[in-house]
Each structure stands twice: as structure tokens, then as C-alpha cells.
Amino acid sequence: MDLFAVAVASLLAGLIDAIVGGGGLILVPALFAAYPGAAPATLLGTNKAGAIWGTAWAALQFTRRVSLRATxxxxxxxAALVGSFAGAWAVTGVDASALRRALPLVLLAILAYTLARKDLGRHHAPRYGAAREPLVAGAIGVAIGFYDGFFGPGTGSFFVFLFVRLLGYDFLHASAAAKLLNTSTNLAAIVLFAWTGHVWWQVAAVLAMANVAGSLVGTRLALKHGAGFVRAVFIAVVGALILKTGYDAFLR
Known part of the structure; x- marks a missing residue:
């Protein structure tokens, strides 16, 4: 019964993740509720090992329908892969409590900015040419990759927001790009968790199948309804992240 419950959570997480990221809001609490006696690292590793398949599937579907620059x-x-490894290494020797308290405030600023700029991310108008864009995208990759390895919550939303704000992508293209980078950072995390034996592979296999099914639905919704729909889901997910991270930082 516990496995069925987390499989349903994984399906819903895959759906949300495929649209704009943030599926961890659903799947991680479900795993902790279903297996309260397990080591946190094992549950986080199992989450990553299951969720990466939905993210990778969404990335593949997006790249077939949305034009992105491979260069x-x-x-x-x-850069995101390297940043994620560096962040995971850094967290072993640095206290993340200050970042935990700052995160809901940063997310609140992102939400306020997005709401204030009504046209933000509605139109795809890349800001840089083929020479400079990889440099800016690489900086985003290494910075948010480091954050994902070091702390993690809201990684997909940060990727989406920065691709919209700094590169001039619309929310649909930004979400597609975020899936590729998020797959890379998740891969780094899985390698580290697996190396230390913190993955339940049998559970992860069930989560993966459910996550891909949810990802299929989410990807189709995003491609069908476009940037405006992705923007609305982004606002909802960031709002939920503010509540969750605010509770964890100040009330827990």
C-alpha cells in the first residue's frame, strides 16, 4: 500500500515537473510519510533515481517540438553537472541553515517580479547571439547546479526564471531548457547517492514508471497550451514553494 501511494505521488510529481518543475514538493513528502523509519539520504536518493526518468522523458519530448540551441x-x-558535484561536496562541510532561511524570501522576490511584469516570459525573444548565449547559460548552469547539489528545493523554478529573465526565453522554451539542465544535476546527485548506497532501486523503478506516465501528460499539456499556461503553473508552483520552504525555515 505504501508503494502504491508513493507511485501515485510520483505520477503527480512527473506531471508538475514536466510543465515547470517542482515535483519534489509532492514526491519527497510522500516518501517521508510512507517510510518514516528510513534514512533521509536513502529517501532523497530514491526520489532522484525515480524522478530523473520523468524529467529526461519531458526533456526529450520538448526538444522534439521546441527549437533550442544545442550549442x-x-x-x-x-556546467550544471560540474556545479552539482561541487555543491554536493560543499554541503558536507558548510552549514546550510542561513540558505534555508533566505530561500523563501528569494522565492517571494521572484514571484513578486513575475507578477509585476505581466509580459514576462510570454514571448520568445532570445537576448544574445550564438557566441554569448552559451556563456550566460553556462553561468546559470553552474550556479543553479551548485545550488541543487548543495540544497535543492526549487531548482527547476530557478532554472526557468533565469532563462526567462536573463536569456529572454518564453516560459515554454525556458521550461524545455530547464528539463535538460535538471536532468544533468539529477544525474550527478544519483551518482553520489548510489556510490554511498542510498538508493532503493526496486522502489525507484516503480517511481520511474509512474513518473514517466505523469511526465507524458504534463508535457502534452505544456505543448498544447503554450507559454501562458506554463507561466501560470510556474506562479502556482513558486507560491507553493514559498509556503513549504517558509514553514521549514521558520515554523518547523
């Missing part, structure tokens, strides 16, 4: 995103994926 921009391949270096950015490598």
Missing part, C-alpha cells in the same frame, strides 16, 4: 544547452548541461 547553448550542451555546455550548460556540463
Amino acid at each position: 547553448t544547452l550542451v555546455p550548460a548541461m556540463v
Whole structure:
């Protein structure tokens, strides 16, 4: 019964993740509720090992329908992978409590900015040419990749927002790009968790199948309804992240 419950949570997480990211808001609490006696690292590793398949599937579907520059995103994926490893290494020796308290405030600023700029992310108008865009995308990749390895919550939303704000992408293209970079950072995390034995592979396999099913639905919704729909889901997910991270930082 516990496995069925987390599989349903994984399906819903895959749906949300495929649109704009933030599926961890659903799947991680479900895993902790279903397996309260398990080591946190094992549950987080199992979450990553299951969720990466839905993210990768969404990335594949987006790249077939949305035009993206490989010369921009391949270096950015490598940068995100390196950043994620560096962040995971750094967290072993640094206290993340200050970042935990700052996160809801940063997310609140992102939400306020997005709401204030009504046209933000509605039109796809890349700001840079083929020479400069990979540099900016690489900087985003290494910075948010480091954050994902170091802390994690809201990684997909940060990728989406920065691709919209700094590169001039609309929310649909930004979400597609975010899937590729998020797959890269998740891969780094899985390697580290697996190396230390913190993955339940049998549970992860069930989560993966459910996550891909949810991802299929979410991807179709995003491609069908376009940037405006993705923007609305982005606002909802960031709002939920503010509530969750605010509770964790100040009330827990």
C-alpha cells in the first residue's frame, strides 16, 4: 500500500515537473510519510533515481517540438553537472541553515517580479547571439547546479526564471531548457547517492514508471497550451514553494 501511494505521488510529481518543475514538493513528502523509519539520504536518493526518468522523458519530448540551441544547452548541461558535484561536496562541510532561511524570501522576490511584469516570459525573444548565449547559460548552469547539489528545493523554478529573465526565453522554451539542465544535476546527485548506497532501486523503478506516465501528460499539456499556461503553473508552483520552504525555515 505504501508503494502504491508513493507511485501515485510520483505520477503527480512527473506531471508538475514536466510543465515547470517542482515535483519534489509532492514526491519527497510522500516518501517521508510512507517510510518514516528510513534514512533521509536513502529517501532523497530514491526520489532522484525515480524522478530523473520523468524529467529526461519531458526533456526529450520538448526538444522534439521546441527549437533550442544545442550549442547553448550542451555546455550548460556540463556546467550544471560540474556545479552539482561541487555543491554536493560543499554541503558536507558548510552549514546550510542561513540558505534555508533566505530561500523563501528569494522565492517571494521572484514571484513578486513575475507578477509585476505581466509580459514576462510570454514571448520568445532570445537576448544574445550564438557566441554569448552559451556563456550566460553556462553561468546559470553552474550556479543553479551548485545550488541543487548543495540544497535543492526549487531548482527547476530557478532554472526557468533565469532563462526567462536573463536569456529572454518564453516560459515554454525556458521550461524545455530547464528539463535538460535538471536532468544533468539529477544525474550527478544519483551518482553520489548510489556510490554511498542510498538508493532503493526496486522502489525507484516503480517511481520511474509512474513518473514517466505523469511526465507524458504534463508535457502534452505544456505543448498544447503554450507559454501562458506554463507561466501560470510556474506562479502556482513558486507560491507553493514559498509556503513549504517558509514553514521549514521558520515554523518547523
